[in-house]
Amino acid sequence: MTELRTIEIKQEILAENSREADAFRAARRAEGTYMIDIMGSPGAGKTTLLLALIEKLRSEGGAEIGVIEADLASDVDALKIKEAGVAAVELNTKNVCHVEMGMVEQAYAAFAGKKFDYVFLENIGNLVCPAEFDTGCHCRIMLLSVPEGYDKVYKYPPMFAVVDALVVTKFDYLPLNPDFDRQALREGARALNPKLEIFEVSARTGEGMAELASWLRARRQEELKQA
Amino acid sequence: MTELRTIEIKQEILAENSREADAFRAARRAEGTYMIDIMGSPGAGKTTLLLALIEKLRSEGGAEIGVIEADLASDVDALKIKEAGVAAVELNTKNVCHVEMGMVEQAYAAFAGKKFDYVFLENIGNLVCPAEFDTGCHCRIMLLSVPEGYDKVYKYPPMFAVVDALVVTKFDYLPLNPDFDRQALREGARALNPKLEIFEVSARTGEGMAELASWLRARRQEELKQA
Numbered sequence: 001m002t003e004l005r006t007i008e009i010k011q012e013i014l015a016e017n018s019r020e021a022d023a024f025r026a027a028r029r030a031e032g033t034y035m036i037d038i039m040g041s042p043g044a045g046k047t048t049l050l051l052a053l054i055e056k057l058r059s060e061g062g063a064e065i066g067v068i069e070a071d072l073a074s075d076v077d078a079l080k081i082k083e084a085g086v087a088a089v090e091l092n093t094k095n096v097c098h099v100e101m102g103m104v105e106q107a108y109a110a111f112a113g114k115k116f117d118y119v120f121l122e123n124i125g126n127l128v129c130p131a132e133f134d135t136g137c138h139c140r141i142m143l144l145s146v147p148e149g150y151d152k153v154y155k156y157p158p159m160f161a162v163v164d165a166l167v168v169t170k171f172d173y174l175p176l177n178p179d180f181d182r183q184a185l186r187e188g189a190r191a192l193n194p195k196l197e198i199f200e201v202s203a204r205t206g207e208g209m210a211e212l213a214s215w216l217r218a219r220r221q222e223e224l225k226q227a
Numbered sequence: 228m229t230e231l232r233t234i235e236i237k238q239e240i241l242a243e244n245s246r247e248a249d250a251f252r253a254a255r256r257a258e259g260t261y262m263i264d265i266m267g268s269p270g271a272g273k274t275t276l277l278l279a280l281i282e283k284l285r286s287e288g289g290a291e292i293g294v295i296e297a298d299l300a301s302d303v304d305a306l307k308i309k310e311a312g313v314a315a316v317e318l319n320t321k322n323v324c325h326v327e328m329g330m331v332e333q334a335y336a337a338f339a340g341k342k343f344d345y346v347f348l349e350n351i352g353n354l355v356c357p358a359e360f361d362t363g364c365h366c367r368i369m370l371l372s373v374p375e376g377y378d379k380v381y382k383y384p385p386m387f388a389v390v391d392a393l394v395v396t397k398f399d400y401l402p403l404n405p406d407f408d409r410q411a412l413r414e415g416a417r418a419l420n421p422k423l424e425i426f427e428v429s430a431r432t433g434e435g436m437a438e439l440a441s442w443l444r445a446r447r448q449e450e451l452k453q454a
Binding site for chain 2: 009041042043071072073074076077095097124125126127128129145147148149151152154155156157158170173176
């Protein structure tokens with residue numbers, strides 16, 4: 001009984017969330033702001049990737065960048081971003097396992113009218129729940145770190161199925177993980193999502209970061225053409 | 228509006244789940260079966276730790292062990308456990324982000340009356356949602372791998388607060404993670420949960436595994452005394 005009612009309410013919430021997300025997405029596009037949702041497990045390297053990516057995007061063309069840092073609790077990541085001189089808003093979900101539109105809108109409003117070329121949303125570290133909630137971004141990226149293991153593509157399919165790009169992080173750990181089967185990951189991920197872009201990067205060594213930044217730049221230009 | 232209704236239904240579900248969990252826990256204790264819930268992020272090393280722990284528990288005293296392997300999808304982990312000659316039941320949550328009592332009861336019934344000294348439940352790889360749901364186990368253990376980073380204690384407090392033990396896994400990765408602050412993790416975790424046991428292990432090298440197995444054996448004996 002309770003299960004059925006929960007499912008109904010969940011569908012209602014998801015539908016309302018999608019409508020708000022579409023409106024938010026269109027409004028950001030109209031202002032020239034490209035929004036990117038960064039998802040992945042705790043410790044996949046979201047904040048570290050973000051810092052490396054922001055540096056790349058700024059160094060080639062001087063982009064204006066903002067970051068919304070979602071966390072269950074604490075401001076650890078938001079402070080790291082601010083220390084790098086990037087406009088950051090902390091979104092504290094108070095232990096909620098994902099980010100929804102109401103939260104995104106509130107967090108975005110905290111930028112107080114400042115305009116950006118790119119705004120990144122660092123989602124809650126969770127490979128499961130965030131896949132279900134549209135956050136009004138133009139692009140969804142999931143991270144999977146080498147230490148997590150390639151077999152996660154079989155065990156956590158929903159997120160692989162909904163994102164635009166899979167970024168395999170901590171690629172410098174590969175020598176410690178001889179069992180990490182790059183080909184099986186690639187095939188498994190493309191079976192779930194044929195249009196998926198795949199990047200292999202190390203924020204620490206810089207490997208693959210230029211390709212990822214170029215791809216984002218091209219995606220932004222394509223999106224803005226539709227405005 | 229929808230939010231309020233969702234919260235009410237969630238509380239109802241959680242209360243019902245806790246009642247079922249208490250009854251299940253008492254029934255297992257009466258049969259001499261000690262149940263352990265293993266939680267943590269995807270890739271924290273749950274299955275690998277489980278295999279190493281089972282070997283330890285079997286080698287010293289010949290314990291009978293069963294495993295319930297929960298996954299969103301796929302039977303990758305259940306097959307690994309079966310290959311090690313351990314009785315395993317696959318619990319496919321069909322993309323649900325946590326395990327609840329109805330699922331545990333169904334999975335346990337699949338053991339068809341076989342009796343065990345220990346039954347491990349490998350929960351969904353998720354550092355957030357499983358913390359909220361009592362699975363009827365006598366002991367809850369969370370894993371945090373060194374590559375995930377020590378700061379997860381600040382960012383994902385709920386699970387640290389509810390478990391009996393924190394097992395820091397992949398300790399052989401420590402040289403690659405000079406920033407991993409063991410002391411800060413210990414202090415942060417104990418601030419959330421003063422009675423928390425902490426183990427530092429590597430399933431690969433065997434470091435710390437004997438201590439963890441001894442602790443579980445002692446916990447089981449203490450629990451059975453209350454029967």
